[in-house]
Amino acid sequence: MTRSQACRILGVSIDADMQEIKKSYRQLMHKVHPDMDAFHKTEYDYSVQEINEAYTFMCKSGNGLNGLASRTSSSGDSARSTSRASAFDSSARFSSHASSDASKKKRWNAPVNTHAYAERNIYHYVEDYDCSIIGSFILDTGKFIWKPEEDFPLFLKSIFECSKKILEQTEQTGDGRPSLSRRGEVQAELTYLLTQQFIDASETLKLLIKPSVGKEADIYRIPAMLELSLSAPKLTAGSTLYPASITRHRLFLKxxxxxNVGYLSFHDDRLYYIVIPLLEQRRAQVKICVSEKQDSKKARNSSRYKHLDFWLKVPHTATGTFPENISLQIKNLLNDYMH
Known part of the structure; x- marks a missing residue:
């Protein structure tokens, strides 16, 4: 994006200062916010995403506001700063307008999984004049697949709330009595299953890590660590490790x-919801070695972690698909919860 394009989207002149840009931005967000009357009376040529992208660009392009760039999460995905860009009112939620034809307009641009068990909310961050995050609001609702432009913590928030709603509906309308002592455990499992319906694992991995493309498979070299077990033997650099089991969605190694040497850990939290499901569904293979490169002497003396050389092989036949049995697993989980 260029400054000229950003100014056109924000409706300001090319020489506008930051105060003018902020003022125009807030006015536009008021206009396109789904809970505002203006949203139902007017149209704007650009979407919320385009407005946010333009505003983020202006904030980061030498106007003295670098906060957006530094507030991306620990995953290190700078693209996520775009999805953190603002809105209008931290308390905003879909109101009675949600049932009107105007509010059914698609406001989030992403593919959908029509076979997902339920819809989820798309959340967007709210920022004040100084680009400080003060809350979030619901931008859209649907069976949208996650993509890197959507802030991942907000994605997890949407999945958690979706699982909570499903459990509450099951408790109210289901046959039988819920096993309330297991509610937390069931919700955690339900949340994990739902993430698999909203993350296209093989395709999303390509967006996060560039693969080495082969004739029959894509091969990824993924930053990873071994969280050592208390009884782990001494491991030397270059030692080959093997999958032992997947327990509670953790890959244990031997x-x-x-x-037993411990379990696999990632620097990027998003990979837990991509790599582990691929392995659980037998859609990928791994090669794992203790890395030649470890941290400083202090880290080497630590008894907790070892850096790994981790390769993931995903056959082309396993790409671009969602597991068909996830909805059945959800139904069985809920049925078991109620009996």
């Missing part, structure tokens, strides 16, 4: 001698 040495060549079959000894």
């Amino acid at each position: 040495s060549v001698a079959g000894q």
Whole structure:
């Protein structure tokens, strides 16, 4: 994006200062906000996403506002700063307008999984004049697949609330009595299953990590760590490790001698919801070695972590699909919860 394009989207002149840009931005967000009367009476040539992208660009392009760039999360995905850009009112939620024809307009541009068990909300951050995050509002609702432009913590928030709503509806309308002592455990599992319906694992991985493309498969080299077990044997650089089991959605590893060494950990939290499901669904293979490169002497003396060389092989036949049995797993989980 250029400054000229950003100014056109924001409706300001090319030489506008930051005060003018902020003022125009807030006016536009008021106009396109789904809970505002203006949203139902007027149209604007650009979407919320385009307005946010333009505003973020202006904030980061030498106008003395670098806060947006520094507030991306620990995953290191700078694209997520775009989805953090603002809105109008931190308390805003879909109101009675939600049932009107105007509010049914698609406000979030993403593919959908029509076979997903339920719809989820798309949340957007709210910022004040100084680009400080003060809350979030619901931008859209649907069966939208996650993409990197959507802030991942907000995505997890949407999935958690979706799982909570499903459980509450099941408790109210389902046959039988819920096992309330297991509610937390069931909701955690339900949340995990729902993420698989809203993340296209194989396709999303391509957006996060550039693969080495082969004739029959894509191969990814993924930053990873081994969280060592208390009884782990001494591991030397270059030692090959093997999958032992997947328990509670953690991949446990073993040495060549079959000894338990610990479980796989990622620097990027998003990979837990991509790599582990691919392995659970037997859609990928791994090669794992203790990395030659470890941290400083202090880190090497630590008894908790080891850096790994981790390769993931995803056959082309396993790409671009969603597991068809996830909805059935959700139904069985809810049925078990109620009996």
